[in-house]
Amino acid sequence: MLGSGTLDVFHHLCQVQYRKLLLMILVLGIGGTHLGGFQLSVINYTSLYIQKFINETWLERYGSALHQETLTLFWSFIVSIYCIGGVIGCLCSGYLAAKYGKKKCLLINDVVLIIATLNTGFSRRAKSFEMILIGRFLEGICAGVCMNAHVQYAGEISPKKLRGFVNVTSSVFLALGKAVARVLGLRDLLGTEDMWNVLLSFSGFVALIQLLFLPFFPESPPYLFLQKGDKDGCLKAMKQLWGEENCRTEFDDMVKEKAVTKGTKIMNVLEMLKEPSVHPQLCTMLLLLLSLQLCGLSAITFYTLEIFQTANLHESIIPYVALGVAVSELISIIFCSSIIDRFGRRILLWGGYLLMALVLVLLETSLLLSDRFLWMRYCNVILIFLFIIAYGIGPAGAVSSVMNEIFTLSARSSAFVIGGIIIWLGLAFTGMIFPFAVMTLGPFCFLIFIAVLVVSSVLIYLFVPETKGKSTFEITEEFKTRRYKKKRHQTVENNVTEEKIYCTKL
Structure with a gap:
């Protein structure tokens, strides 16, 4: 049973019409949640070297070593500023994705991430731990943006019968990022005192790959049709990703969703x-x-x-x-x-x-x-x-x-x-x-x-x-049905209570 389910998925993916979809999943993944997983894990393998670098830099500038409490405080800033950046990135991601689309959002994000990793990469040569702080803050913002944009983008480019598989790829690349950080963080590779800055800046190389290849793939079909009203662009994107056969059914579902949400603009938080x-x-x-x-x-x-x-x-x-x-x-x-x-x-x-x-x-x-x-x-x-x-x-x-x-x-x-x-x-x-x-x-x-x-x-x-x-339309209707049943049940209970009170008064 498990084997046949696995074979069904890979049978679909091996079909000619899905090859561009598979390539797009790879390009999205390496510049999406993969980066978040890598950056969350990689800091663990550089902690000792970064703390030593901060101490040596301080000693060279001011002629005295840092107290352990102050050093720990600086290190906690480097760790926590990434999470602060992640929150800011999340807050920005909704606006950027709605205004520019997921594709442009990720491309802009790649440029910022490359700048961020240049900061961390050259911090050792510049003898500036402040550059690590700036780099990690920008990396956090980029992680907040790309992880949200990637998950949404992946869900919107998938046909219904492969939607579960494509959605889970965001988690696959997150785990892959953690594993890559562990591999590169080994002392046999980049987890050394001489190479820690290269390890920190590895994300920039991955972002460059996405920046070069993502322009060859289309924007998500739902964004083109439901938000931009570009029917021809939507059908073209669907044919590129799914082939001719699957377009009609998927497009009909989008038409239903558009009819339900007609006049509804993109909601802010x-x-x-x-x-x-x-x-x-x-x-x-x-x-x-x-x-x-x-x-x-x-x-x-x-x-x-x-x-x-x-x-x-x-x-x-x-x-x-x-x-x-x-x-x-x-x-x-x-x-x-x-x-x-x-x-x-x-x-x-x-x-x-x-x-x-x-x-x-x-x-x-x-x-x-x-x-x-x-x-x-x-x-x-x-x-x-x-x-x-x-x-x-x-x-x-x-x-x-x-x-x-x-x-x-x-x-x-x-x-x-x-x-x-x-x-x-x-x-x-x-x-x-x-x-x-x-x-x-x-x-x-x-x-x-x-x-x-x-x-x-x-x-x-x-x-x-x-x-x-x-479809999204069917799922939304199911939530509405559940909500209606709950309201109806509450109304019936209230009516029964009112009748009891009325009878008691009589």
């Missing part, structure tokens, strides 16, 4: 928050993102090194085992992309969270018993791999797909602004608060995440609709 018709979709997105942020991945990442060390793994081997964790995440998300259009999104979400909760229960038990049974330390390593695989097959890929599918074009850009801000603030929050939670609770911190995973699984099962094989 405030307008969206005030619009009652999109509140169910916003609540769904909030549930999915909070579940993803609090699923325990940060806890696993924090404990990975300690677990590897207690398993008596040699120091020289640990980076390669950690690389294995990143590769297992990448492979599991690729597997998710091949089955999501067969099994749907809901089962991957609630089933994935339940499986992750089960693995955390086993890991919690294993950690508590590791001192009594030494062999259980090796079980801890295996359970980390199993948790990452469950995360990759389930929520890591399915969340981005559902987010892309539940909003119409008029609301999508602003929805991703809100979603992006939640993600970036969540990253900053977990980075600041989680270490203190670990210090206070120790391995018992996993109990919090187990509870979150179980509750998330139940809520998703009860309230999140299946979006597999449905």
Whole structure:
């Protein structure tokens, strides 16, 4: 069953009419979420070298070394300013995508990112740690823009039967970025004192590739037709990406969506928050993102090194085992992309969270018993791999797909602004608060995440609709139907209550 689902996806992609779509997915990915994943991970492999560089630069300028507290403060600025830039980038992404389209938005972003990486790349030669601060801030802005634009763009260039697969590719490239950072960050490659600035500026090379090749691909068909009213341009783009056969059905769905949203302009964030018709979709997105942020991945990442060390793994081997964790995440998300259009999104979400909760229960038990049974330390390593695989097959890929599918074009850009801000603030929050939670609770911190995973699984099962094989128009109508049923149920209850009161008075 799994094999046939995987073969169906690859059979479609190997067809001649989808080859340009496949190439476009690659070009979008390397300059999209791949950059975000790379930049989030790469800072871990340069931290010691950057702190040493800051100290040496300060000593050369002022003749005295920095106090450890001041050095830590400078380092925290470099780390946190990236997240601040990410929030600003998210706020800008909605306006830029609506005004210029996703394609131009990404091309402008590539130029800014190249400038940012030139700052970080030449900071060592210029003996200026301020250039690293500026570079990381600009990189954060670019990450906030490109991650939002890429996910939306990928969803809009995909035909209905491949939409789940194409949506999940944004998560695939995010995991690929993390894995590439781990590979290049090895001491055998660029993770050295002489090459850390080259490692930091690698993103600029990837952005240059997208800048050179993306102009050869079309803007997204829904943007051309629904927002710009360019029917001919839309049909031309659809034929380029999907071939002649699939255009008519997909175009008919767009015509239905345009009829429903006729006269509706692209909503900004405030307008969206005030619009009652999109509140169910916003609540769904909030549930999915909070579940993803609090699923325990940060806890696993924090404990990975300690677990590897207690398993008596040699120091020289640990980076390669950690690389294995990143590769297992990448492979599991690729597997998710091949089955999501067969099994749907809901089962991957609630089933994935339940499986992750089960693995955390086993890991919690294993950690508590590791001192009594030494062999259980090796079980801890295996359970980390199993948790990452469950995360990759389930929520890591399915969340981005559902987010892309539940909003119409008029609301999508602003929805991703809100979603992006939640993600970036969540990253900053977990980075600041989680270490203190670990210090206070120790391995018992996993109990919090187990509870979150179980509750998330139940809520998703009860309230999140299946979006597999449905057009945006059909999904929107399903949300309207649910909302109408809820209102009708409340009205009936109110009427019954009024009748009881009236009868009592009589």
